[in-house]
């Protein structure tokens with residue numbers, strides 16, 4: 177559930193795409209983030225707050241045979257279509273009640289950006305907390321955002337946090353307190369459902385960000401978006417036919433995106449009607465006929481595991497290439 181980030185990354189992980197190995201710079205950033213998490217944890221503890229930590233997740237280690245950043249308290253959220261797994265950085269224990277604790281350590285520019293827009297522009301952070309609260313059933317969360325440069329910490333209470341706990345937090349030097357309501361997780365669930373449908377359809381959903389954005393910076397699946405063209409600046413084309421085609425493409429693409437999200441949104445309403453009213457078959461005259469045949473799954477081959485279990489020779493025999501196609505990738509500019 178890490179940030180409920182890019183839908184393409186979520187799908188790629190579930191479809192068994194092998195991610196690029198962490199770069200040395202990426203590993204240093206992860207290490208730094210763990211160090212800062214430890215520093216914030218220490219500050220909380222010095223303020224008399226009980227913070228529980230879990231270390232590497234044994235449950236994920238048993239299931240996925242590798243730890244790979246899965247550190248913290250294991251939480252899951254399941255719907256008929258999805259199983260979202262996440263890990264809490266920690267739990268705060270206050271007067272016998274547990275609360276979610278999540279921490280982000282940000283570099284200079286990201287910190288400046290976050291301070292300006294907070295969770296409005298960082299919806300992924302809010303989604304993550306919303307999902308954690310839903311999955312744990314805890315009444316609230318404490319979200320700490322630390323500047324790696326200045327050591328300042330923004331502390332947000334989310335949901336119901338006792339006044340006494342906030343008082344203790346306010347004693348920590350260099351902190352600013354804030355509050356946000358429990359985020360609505362429906363958009364995140366819609367996204368995850370959409371990803372699941374794409375996977376069942378054997379298609380990789382579009383990347384959600386523009387290459388070069390902060391979201392793509394440390395993405396280990398960037399190769400799915402850039403295909404090795406990273407360094408080359410694209411040529412600028414002003415030919416009338418091409419500009420017209422590009423314009424129509426962009427408009428049609430945006431209309432398709434809007435239509436797809438409306439289809440998904442309303443499909444869920446129609447599905448809920450079928451399930452809640454135990455009416456697997458119904459029609460809305462003049463509009464739609466609905467036929468619900470229960471929850472289904474598709475069998476997929478875990479190619480990553482297969483490669484570990486059998487020889488390359490056998491892998492080559494069972495993994496077939498599809499028909500060739502022209503590999504063109506078009507991303508729509510936001511401006």
Ligand code: SF4
Pocket residue numbers: 182183184185382383384385386387391392395396397398399400401
């Ligand atoms: S590079 Fe960016 S858009 Fe592409 S998969 Fe990664 S996060 Fe998504």
Ligand SMILES: [Zn+2]
Pocket residue numbers: 233234235236237246249250251261262263
């Ligand atoms: Zn786990």
